[in-house]
Amino acid sequence: MAVLQAWRWRRLLPYALAAAMFALMASLFVPAMVVLSIGHYVFGLGGSQSVVATCAESVCGQMPGPQTPAWSGAGAQAVAVTWLPLETQVVDYYCARQQPCVDVAFVQAVMMQESGGDPVAVSASGALGLMQVEPSHFSAGQNPLDPLTNLMAGVGYLDSLDAMFHGDLPLVAAGYNAGPGAPEQWVSMYGTSDWSVLSQEPVVESWGANQGITTAQYVDDVMAYYGEFSAMGAAGAPPSAGTPS
Secondary structure (H helix, E strand, O other): OOOHHHHHHHHHHHHHHHHHHHHHHHHHHHHHHHHHHHHHHHHHOOHHHHHHHHOOOEEEEOOOOOOOOHHOOOOHHHHHHHHHHHHHHHHHHOOOOOOOOOOOHHHHHHHHHOOOOOOOOOOOOOOOOOOEEHHOOOOOOOOOOHHHHHHHHHHHHHHHHHHHOOOOOOHHHHHHHOHHHHHHHHHHHHHOOOOOHHHHOOOHHOOOOOHHOHHHHHHHHHHHHHHHHHHHHHHHOOOOOOOOO
């Protein structure tokens, strides 16, 4: 009987060793994958000191309007300096393919209103990153929170709106916030594209009130930022960084 039991144990030994090895590998593999995922997420965002510096200026995570503290110190300057090279690179990419195209100061204005310069901003509706782009605008395998990827999607959309509205920036901003159908409808309804007139119409004035900010206020904020960034001379600061890959 003892010999039979020993023989049975010897038969089971390879299976026991295999199970032990599998358990050991699983215990090492899962933490490793977690670490790698976190690392990919962090370094996929650029992993740069500039991102950290921007957030340290108490700008990240805000939804600033023209009267908020975002302009009351180095915050706006930090946002402008941090993302200006990437913004210039992306704008150059699109402007080489389509004219007219939006300028860097306008991209900065929309970015500031959308995310406050926070590369990992996520809205209640699920919009992501610097330009608060909806997930459906990204291809499989893309990281929506990567600043270059996010800017490429956001600026590409802005450029399509710019072409649609023939460079009328208030309507471009309105289309970015409310969708292009809304300003198209307003222009048709009221027979004018003059934003100073349209924004006073009751339908336009109240559009989006249930979302925390009306489209009219959004446009006013973006245009105020546009004036600020244009005055800072940000749009022409650095030389072109070349074509983004």
